[in-house]
Amino acid sequence: MSGGGSLERERRQAYLLVAPAVVVLAGVALYPILAAVWLSLHRFILVFGERRFTGLDNYAFLLSDARFWSALGNTAYFTLVAVTVELLLAVPLALLLNRAFPGRGLLRASVLVPWAIPTVVSARLWAWMFNPEYGLINRMLPGSDINWLGAPGYALHAAILVDVWKTTPFVALLVLAGLQGIGEDLYKAARVDGASNWRMFRSITLPLLKPALLLALLFRSLDAFRVFDAIYVLTEGGPANTTETLSIYAYKTLMRSGDFGYGSALSVATFLCVVVLAAVWLRLLGREEGAR
Amino acid sequence: MKRPGLGTALAVVAFLTFFLGPFFWQVLTSLWPDGELTRPWPSHLTVDSYVSVLWGRPFLRVVANSLLVAALTTGFCLTMGAAAAFALAKLEFRGKGLLLSAALAVSMFPPIATVSPLYLILRAVGLRDSLIGLALPYATFALPLTLWVLTSFFRQLPDELYRAARVDGCTPFQAFRRVLLPLAAPGLATTAILVFIFAWNEFLYALTFLSTPEKRTVPVAISLFASEYREPWGEIAAASVVATLPLVVLTVLFQRRIVSGLTAGAVKE
C-alpha cells in the first residue's frame, strides 16, 4: 500500500506514536506543576494553620526580597561558570573519545564514574576532599590550609568544581552523539585539500556540532540553574547565604520553614527564570536548524 | 589504529586523573581504618567497611531495587520516547513545537515543589511505596531529555530512508520499527545511559514515596548510614563503590553501542 490517503494515515499514526508520551507528561508532570503554581497564589504557612488565597501577594513580596535577588545572583554565577567550564572540558573530551587509540574503552568507561556515583554520595565525597584539616585537596596544595567551605569567596567555587566533575561526562556524551553524525567523507575531502587539523575543527566539526552543543548547553544550564544537592551537602548555602541558590532557598522555605505558599512562589520564579534562559537557547537552536 | 601523539596521551592522563582521582580517593577511604582517617596515611588497609556494608545490611537487595527501578525507567522512557521522537522527526502532524516545548517546560520545574502533589497522585492511584510508582515519575521527568536527544538523532537520519521504506510498502510504524529504530541504536544507547543514571541517582522522590525498608533504593539506603552526628565514612565510601560498579559494568557493555557510529556506507548523506 502507498500513495492515496497515506498522508492522513501518517498523521493518525503520528498521533498514536506520540500519545503515550503526551499522556504521561500531562498526567504525571503537569498536575504537580499546576498544583505548585496554584499554591503559590496562597498564603499557606504551616505554623499559622491558615490557607487563604492572596493572589499575587507572594510575588510582590518576592520582588522586594533581597534574599531572593542574592540567591538569583548566586545561581546565575554558578550556572554561567559551571556550564562554561563543562563545555570547554567536554568538547576536547568528546573529540578524544571519538578517536581510536589504545585505552579508549578505559577512558570511556571511566568518565562515567563520577556521574554514576549517587549525587548524595559524591557531594559528601567532595565535602570530605574539601575538608580544611585533612581533605585531599589541602593535603596536596602547598602553603597554608584553605578554608574551602567556610570562607565566602571559596565556597561557591568549591560547589562549581563538584558540578563540573560530576556533569562534564554528560555533556561529553551529548557532544559525542553529535560527533557521530558528522560524516567521515567531509574530513577526507578537507584532507585532500590540505587543511590542517585546527582548520578542519574550525570549519567542519564546530559548525556541524553546533546543534549538539546547543542541546547540551540547553539541558545543562537548565539543570545547573536548579542546582541543589552539591550545595546542600557542602554548605547548606553558607557562610551567610553566600552560596544560597534559588533551589536551596526554595527548599528551605518549603521544607524547613513550612511556608508552602512562598516556597511555591520561589519555585515558580525559578521556573520562570529557566524558561527565559531556555527561550534564548531555543532561539539560537532554531536559527541553527533553520540555517541547515 | 594510529599511534597516539604525545598530546593525546597527556590529555587522556589529565582526564583520567580528574575523573578517577576522587573516585580512587573514595576507594582508598573505604579501605582506610576509620580511626585513622585524619592521619596522612593509614597504617594498614582493611575491608571491614565492605564486610559491614555487604553482610551487615541488606545492601545487595537495595542495589537490586535500584537496578530494577532504573531499568524500568529506562524501558518506559525509551519505549515512549523513541516512538514519539520518530514521529516528531519524520512525520507531519500539528502541535510538534508545542509538544517539544511542553516537554522542556516539565524539565524546568524545581523538583522539590512537585514532591507534595506527586505524593497525592501516587497515593490516589495506589502506587505509593511501589517501585513502579517510582519509575513512573522518573520516566516522566526523564522523558524531555529523551525526546530532545532522540528527535535530533532521528532528524540526522536521511529522509530518503524513511521514504524508501514507505515506497516498499511499510506503514509509518513499520518503517520506524524495521528501518529507523535499528539505525538509531547509538542514540538509543546514549539516551539509555543518561536516563538510567538519572534514575539511579534520584533521591528526593525515593525518600518520600517509598516507606517499606525492602523497597529502598541505593541513595536512600546510603542516607540511612549516618547517625545523627556521626558519619561512618568508610562505610559510606564502601557502599558507593559497590553501588558504582554495576554502572561501570553497564557502561562497558554499552560503550560499543554508544560510539558505534552511524553505520555503514548505504546510509551516508
Add this chain to the structure above:
Amino acid sequence: MGRHNASLLALGLAVLAVAVGACRRASEETGAPAGRTRLVFKYQPLWGAPEPFRELLARFERENPGVELVTEALPNSSDLAHQFFLTSLEGGAEDFDVLVADVVWVPEFARAGWIADLSEYFPPERLREDFFPGPVEAVVVEGRTYAVPWYLDVGVLYYRKDLVPRAPRTYEELQRYAREAMAKAPGVQGYVWQGRQYEGLSCNVYEALWGHGGEALGEGGRVLLDSKPAREALEYLRGLVRSGVSPETVTGFSEEEARRVFQEGRAVFMRNWPYAWSEAQKPDSPIRGKVGIAPLPTVSGEPGWGTLGGWQLAVNAHVSPERRRLAAKLIAHLTSPEANLVLALNYARNPPRPSVYEDPRLRAADPFIANLKEMVERSRPRPVTPYYNLIADVLQSEFSAAVAGLRTPEEALKRAQKQVDHLTGVGE
C-alpha cells in the same frame, strides 16, 4: 542489529512484567492478617547492636497480642526527616502511627493538626513530675501534651585533662588555658566548635547567649535578638576566630569536623554533644583517657546551659481512634523508665527522666551517662515558639555572617531581628 534491539525491548518488557507482579504481591501482603492490628513506627536508626531494641519492641507485641509492630527507618538527618513528614502528613498519610519528632517540631506539627493531642494519656502535670523541665517545655503546646520525650541530648564542653589544669569555668579562662596549651604544644588548636551555617551553629550561639546572661525569648513570646547579651555572644564567638583561639576553618565545621580534629589530639577544647565521648574512648583513639567533660563556661563562672537536642514520640493524627489508642500505648511502653534504661545502656541515649540517672544499673554500667545528669538538668530548649522553624533559617544565616566576619554582630542581629519580626508578624 534489529533483532538485537527487539531482544532488548523484550528484556525490558519482561523486567516490567516481573516488577508489576512483584508489586501486586507486595500490595497484597501489606494487608495485615485478619484480627491483627498493624502498628507502624517511624523512627531513626539507633546505631548499635539491634537486638536490645528489637527485644523492647517484641515485649510490646507480647504484652499486646493482636498487635503487629512494624518499624520503618528514616534518615537521621533532621532535615530529611522533616521533609518526609511535611510531605506525607500534609498529604494525609495514615500508613504510620507513631513518629519521632525533633524538639523544635512539636509546636509546628501540633498547630498544623498533624499530631494527636495526647493529654488524656499523658497529662502535662504528670510529664512535669517525671521528666526534666527542658524537654517537657518542648512537648506541651498551649497546655496540651502533643508528644513524649524519648531521649535527649545536650551541648557540653570537652577538654584535654593532660593539657589544662581543670575545666574552664569562664570564657576568659577558656581562652587563657587554650593559649597556654597552644604555646606548649605547637600544632594544637585551642577551641573547636560548630561554625558552619546550619542549626548546629545556632545551638552554639544560644549557648553563648545564655552564658552571657541573656534570653532569646522576650515578653509575649517575641524572639528577641537585638540585645546586649546577644551582641556579646557573637562578639565572643567571632573573637575566638579572630584571636586564633579557634582556627579560621571553624566556620566550615559541623559536629564531625570538630570531633575528628579533637580526637586526633589536635585541639584543647571542643564543644559537642555527648556522642563524641564514646568515640574518644575507643581503643585506637589517641586521646583515650585524656579527655574530660564539663558544663560549658559562662561569663560569670556558674555552670553554663547546653542546648537541648533529642527526639520525642508523637502520634499521627490521621489514624483511627482505635489505632491512636494503641499508638499511645506504644509510646508509653517506649518512654517508660525501663525503656529509657535500655536506650541508655545499649545506645548511649540520654534518658529524659531524672529518676533513671539514679538507677544503680546505669550507675554501674555507664557512669558516663549517669554523670551527665548535672548537664542534662541544665539543658535549655531553643526558643520555644511555634515559629521556630520559620525563623531558624534567618538566624543561621545572620549568625554565620557574624561568625565569618562578614557583618559586625550588631549589624547581623539588627538584620535578624527585622526579618524575624516580619516573619512572625510582630509590629505589622
